[in-house]
Amino acid sequence: MGASTYSRRVSLVAVLRLSVLTFLADPQWLVPSLIAPVIFGLVSYELFTGAGPWFVLYAILGAGMMSMWGQTLYGSGWATGQDRHLGTLEPTLTAPTPYVYVVLGRVIWNTVAGLFGGLIVFVVVAITYGHPIPLANPLEFLLMFVFVIVTLAAVGVVFAAAYVYTRYAGFVQNVGEFAFYIGTGCMFPVVLLPFWSNPISLVLPPTWALDALRYLAIPGYQGFGWGFWWDMVGAVGTTLLYLGIAASVFRRVERHVLEAGDLNDW
């Protein structure tokens, strides 16, 4: 094993461990990322009451995705902003390990925490519903749920990379939150949106993954006309594309920072 590979693995594990310890030391941050989704889940559940048993899944999937947004996308995207706030961005970027491995460690933990969040939302809405949740394929549903969070993490990694160049990370994430929920169709099928907006939605990996998840979970679901498998192809393709973009942006970021010697320009 080369020294650089060893350094990267050690850094990845160290960042992962630090993320877990930070979370355990201050787990209150799960609360903000859960309050909104749980409440949105209950509100949408109330709105969907009487619309049929399958609609409870819309509430669960939508609110679960919001929770995952909170923990995964927000957490991962904010990773860079947090470094900037703490003054650790420059030292981290000049460390021998590529910055992407530091972000990756955070993303992995945020993904796991996001799954916890999704699970809590599922349980809250299920208890409110008071009946067994009508899941056609529970195991496949679970696997797809994990895949949805991976697609969210891919968006989060791109955000994390891009946020090195801007101090508007908080603005984009707070003000753009509902726009992202609408664009990805987290609580309703994207086909309900005006046709002109569909290409924008399809740029986002979670749009494909959520549509596939609904095809899997809801019998008779009317999503994109191309069906489950093409949704999966789109989800995998866009996720890989996002990861590729993130890797490229991270390399560019590191080169820029080392050339400029500081990050004050951004």
Add this chain to the structure above:
Amino acid sequence: MTEPALRSSFTRTFWVNAIFAPRTSLGFMRLDFVLGTIFIIPLTQMTFFAFVASLSGTPGGVAFVVVGNAVATVTYSSVFSVCQTTDNEKEAGTMEHLLVSPANRFALYFGRGLIPVLASLATVAVAIVYAVTIFHVPFAGGSVGDLAVSITLTAFAMVGFGLLLGGVALYLRTSIILGNIFLFLGLLLSGANFPLSVLPLPLQYVGDLLPLTWGISAVRAALAGAPLGTMLTLWGYVALCGIVSIGLSMALWNTFERRALSTGSIARF
């Protein structure tokens, strides 16, 4: 001699806090955030819930949730931003200086609410324009005055509620959790998305304590062209919520101040 000096001190404290707090102690008061809160968040939040209501097929659901969320978006600039004022003061290490200053506390605290009140007014006004023009919510002609009074009172009451949460945050390490809870709780308990009557009775009582509940009712009634008697009753409830909130926030502030001065420390809060 002392009276004009006191008056000047009150006015100066009010205006200094009104002007500087958005740049220092209030949260999310950067110009880009304020503009985003006024123009983008109402549109996206209303659109989101309009699509959910549309999918659920609730009769009259879209107009109902659109109006409810138009008013509920006031929470961002009134509650979420304002409740961080004491938190930021502690984080910046300026709380001690504030406590030993002779500044009038009411002027100091309420002055901080001025810009959020204006931002809240703008947010709801823009959201109502979206509701009527984009979502075609029925709007009774001749009720512009009632609507303006309803929006203004709601903005004041909600900022008062934000100050109250800021007062509670004096005793906490962080106000973000509190802000998040009340930012979204209103969507569930205030009748923004469905009538309060569908909730269990204890939750209805909690909802009745929120100024947002009465603000939404007042705006709905104004849009429907409700008679003056109904409007006066609703305005009374909104104003009462605001006055009680500000009174409680001042009481919390005074208690905190007395405790801090008696122990010589605010470190344990």
